[in-house]
Amino acid sequence: MKTFAISGRFVETPPPADWREHLARMLGAKPRRIGTWAELGLYGALRCMADAGEKMLPPDVQVWLGSRRGTYAATDTVLGQMRDDLPMPLAFLQTQPSQLLALLAAQLQWQGHACFVAGGEPGALLRLAAAQAGKDGILLGWLDEMSGGETRWLRLRPCTEMDGGYIAATAETLFTAQISHLRLSGMGLETRRAGQSALVQE
Amino acid sequence: MKPVYLAGRGLACALGQDMQGSLDALQSGGVAPAAFRLPGEMGGSFPYYAIAFQQKDWNERARDLVQRVAREAGAQHMRSGVLFVATSSFDIGAVEQGAAQMDYDAFSRKIAAWLDWSGPVYVINTACTSSLNALIAAHALLSAGEEEEALVLGVELGNRLTLGGFAALQLLSQHGCKPFGQHRDGLVLGEAVAALKLSTREPALWQMLGGANVVDGSQPTGASAAAVASMYQRALEASGLAADAIDLVKVQAAGSPGNDAIEAQGLRAAFPVMPHLVSLKTALGHTMGASGAAEIALLTACLEQGIWPHYADPVDGELGVSLAEHMPQSVRHVMATILGFGGSHATVVLGRA
Numbered sequence: 218m219k220t221f222a223i224s225g226r227f228v229e230t231p232p233p234a235d236w237r238e239h240l241a242r243m244l245g246a247k248p249r250r251i252g253t254w255a256e257l258g259l260y261g262a263l264r265c266m267a268d269a270g271e272k273m274l275p276p277d278v279q280v281w282l283g284s285r286r287g288t289y290a291a292t293d294t295v296l297g298q299m300r301d302d303l304p305m306p307l308a309f310l311q312t313q314p315s316q317l318l319a320l321l322a323a324q325l326q327w328q329g330h331a332c333f334v335a336g337g338e339p340g341a342l343l344r345l346a347a348a349q350a351g352k353d354g355i356l357l358g359w360l361d362e363m364s365g366g367e368t369r370w371l372r373l374r375p376c377t378e379m380d381g382g383y384i385a386a387t388a389e390t391l392f393t394a395q396i397s398h399l400r401l402s403g404m405g406l407e408t409r410r411a412g413q414s415a416l417v418q419e
Numbered sequence: 420m421k422p423v424y425l426a427g428r429g430l431a432c433a434l435g436q437d438m439q440g441s442l443d444a445l446q447s448g449g450v451a452p453a454a455f456r457l458p459g460e461m462g463g464s465f466p467y468y469a470i471a472f473q474q475k476d477w478n479e480r481a482r483d484l485v486q487r488v489a490r491e492a493g494a495q496h497m498r499s500g501v502l503f504v505a506t507s508s509f510d511i512g513a514v515e516q517g518a519a520q521m522d523y524d525a526f527s528r529k530i531a532a533w534l535d536w537s538g539p540v541y542v543i544n545t546a547c548t549s550s551l552n553a554l555i556a557a558h559a560l561l562s563a564g565e566e567e568e569a570l571v572l573g574v575e576l577g578n579r580l581t582l583g584g585f586a587a588l589q590l591l592s593q594h595g596c597k598p599f600g601q602h603r604d605g606l607v608l609g610e611a612v613a614a615l616k617l618s619t620r621e622p623a624l625w626q627m628l629g630g631a632n633v634v635d636g637s638q639p640t641g642a643s644a645a646a647v648a649s650m651y652q653r654a655l656e657a658s659g660l661a662a663d664a665i666d667l668v669k670v671q672a673a674g675s676p677g678n679d680a681i682e683a684q685g686l687r688a689a690f691p692v693m694p695h696l697v698s699l700k701t702a703l704g705h706t707m708g709a710s711g712a713a714e715i716a717l718l719t720a721c722l723e724q725g726i727w728p729h730y731a732d733p734v735d736g737e738l739g740v741s742l743a744e745h746m747p748q749s750v751r752h753v754m755a756t757i758l759g760f761g762g763s764h765a766t767v768v769l770g771r772a
Contacts, residue, residue: 280634287544289521292580296515299583302459309584313507315545315761316639322762323636328646331634331763332552335509335542336523345541348559 219347220400221354225269225372227261228392231365236260243267244324252291252311254362255320258282261368262321262358269372273326277353280321280331281346286363287314287335321356339369340388340406347401350375359392373399383407423561425625425769426568427616428716429491431484432703433468433609437491438720445717446726449702452595452607457579457586465591468609468704469577477512478519481576482533484612489534489570492614499538500568501560503553504530507546507708507760512578530572547759548632549573550711554615554767555630561619568620573613573709581707582608588640590675596705598672598698599679599742600732606673609704613713622772625719628752629657630767642671642678642758647685650764654754658768665694665768666750669718671758672698672742673705682758683738695743695750702728711757711765719769722750 229236240260241247248256266272274280291311298304310316318331330349334342339359346355354374361367369392376398383400386408390396397411433450434441444450452466474480489495509526513519519526523542531540543553550573557569585591585608592605617627631653635646655662670686672679686693699714706713721727727746734741756766 285523286521287523292511292521295580295584296511299458299579303457303461303583303587304580306584306587306589309580309587310639310760312580312584313546313760315634315759315763318545318634319636319639319762321636322634328633328635328649330632331545332556332632333544335544336527337541341539341541345556345560348563348565349556 218400218402219350220376220398221373222376222398223371223396224374225265226370226392227265227268228369229261230367230369232257232260232368250307251320252288254288254291254360255311255317257362257366257368258317258358258360259320259324261360261370262356265370265372266325274356275353276329277351278327278329278356279346279350280318280356281334281342282317282358282360283334283337283339283342284314284360285336286361288312290362338388339391343391344401382409420562421564421619423558423627424618424621424623425615425627425719426618426621426623427493428719429488429614430713430716431470431488432611432706432713433470434702436470436472436487438716441717442720442724442726445702445728448729452704455582457583461586463593465582465586465593466595466607467582468607470610476518477510477516477576481510481574485530485533485572485574488612488614489572492570492616494570494614494616497568497570498536500570501538501557501566502531502536502540503557503569503571504540504542504574505549505553505571505708505712506574507544507549508575508578508581511580512576515578515580544708545759545763546761547707547710548757548763548765549708551630551757551765551767552632554627554711555632557617558627558630561617567618569617571615571617571712573611573712575707575709576610592674596700597674597732598700598730599683599734599738599740600674601735602732603674603676603679606675607704609706611703611706611709611713613709613716615712615716624772626770626772628768628770630654630765631657632763632765635762635764638762640760642681642764643762644681644684644688646764647682648688650766651689654766654768660752660768662690663692665752665754667695667697667747667753669714669753669755670696670698671756673700678758680738683740687739693740695747696740697728697743699728701730711755715755718755722746
């Protein structure tokens with residue numbers, strides 16, 4: 218059984234109209250040449266890190282990123298460019314979802330294990346991440362730019378707390394604001410709400 | 420931790436449409452790459468290691484190759500284990516033909532249907548290191564006892580977008596693949612479909628001992644020597660081995676002027692005494708997301724049958740490394756490395772029983 222405390226969370230579905238300005242303020246400059254999907258990921262990850270009170274990722278953290286449609290828009294653009302000529306080099310790079318992992322590594326002054334899982338749902342992403350997580354935990358993101366966009370992030374730290382109060386949960390509840398802990402066992406995903414343990418003990 | 424065995428393997432690549440065909444072709448000196456023509460001023464004709472399996476419809480061709488490679492790996496009776504599909508280009512070739520919609524879940528369902536797969540399916544895309552990251556993820560699930568069997572399927576099939584993108588970045592050679600070569604001038608890409616069956620209940624000759632993936636953000640399209648060294652160190656720690664226990668490293672050495680030099684620098688930092696090195700890029704080309712699975716499948720078979728690749732171009736003496744011209748006498752521990760886009764550096768460690 219793997220148990221994690223949620224030390225940081227950021228969820229915007231969809232993000233507000235001025236999210237790019239907010240990202241530029243966090244970075245100190247407007248990001249260039251990285252594409253909307255990666256910008257949205259960077260925005261969510263940095264907000265999640267801020268919520269966790271961290272500026273840099275510890276070395277043993279793993280970054281796990283999932284998406285239903287990924288770099289769809291960038292890929293569509295490049296397919297259009299390819300009709301008569303080679304694509305623009307930077308446009309091609311923007312079709313590669315793993316470019317965001319490198320951007321995060323650079324921005325968070327970190328070097329370590331990061332992985333992109335295409336499609337599925339956040340619970341499946343969490344399963345793979347939990348199986349490999351080390352002592353510094355996970356930065357887990359779910360990201361899409363289609364249909365208004367969504368950027369959902371959790372900073373998870375492994376913990377040994379074994380108190381009760383966990384209930385079976387679905388992947389959809391993973392990012393819910395009231396959840397303080399989650400665990401994966403033979404029963405699947407279970408979550409605990411903040412303060413739930415005390416209520417159960419009473 | 421349960422031991423995880425490499426219980427089966429299958430391969431279709433430019434050398435051949437199955438493992439024995441590929442080994443026979445390699446023993447006979449390999450195959451010459453085909454040519455791929457790209458439009459535009461910076462386009463032209465580029466060598467390309469295509470699978471000699473003529474079929475116009477991308478989906479039908481992919482289905483036939485996936486099914487025969489999975490069957491060769493012994494996956495015909497696997498329906499409920501975990502399936503990892505590793506790719507950097509998904510089914511973009513089918514999208515280019517108007518026969519798919521750029522939808523990850525639809526791609527995943529399509530592959531699962533081809534294999535009549537009912538267990539969980541994960542699609543991993545970390546560019547060229549996709550297969551190795553799939554192997555590392557599969558190893559974690561199996562060694563922890565969460566699953567007993569996994570199939571890692573590397574799929575990289577022809578499409579204009581990938582070749583055009585690499586050409587636009589001026590990463591391709593127009594002359595040929597020269598790993599660590601004196602006259603290296605770029606990559607030669609290739610197609611592959613490869614399957615590795617992992618099992619905790621089926622002991623086999625090769626055991627996967629561990630691995631590591633290190634993402635570094637300093638070079639978006641290239642490698643970092645510090646990350647290469649860190650990757651080897653982490654993989655050795657994960658496998659419980661010291662550097663001097665490694666007999667052979669299958670390097671990336673894709674023929675890139677800059678990246679090959681960086682990789683050599685990282686190897687020198689990681690290994691005080693350099694193990695034997697081998698590259699399979701002259702045999703397969705760089706098969707991107709499938710390369711980790713394809714090269715492990717071919718390498719382990721080569722080691723078992725005493726077949727070794729040939730390099731036409733002399734190694735660049737300034738790199739301070741060399742490629743083994745003959746198969747080393749005794750190979751017990753092997754590391755298989757792929758370096759890729761997105762600053763991804765990955766390696767896995769295999770032990771021979």
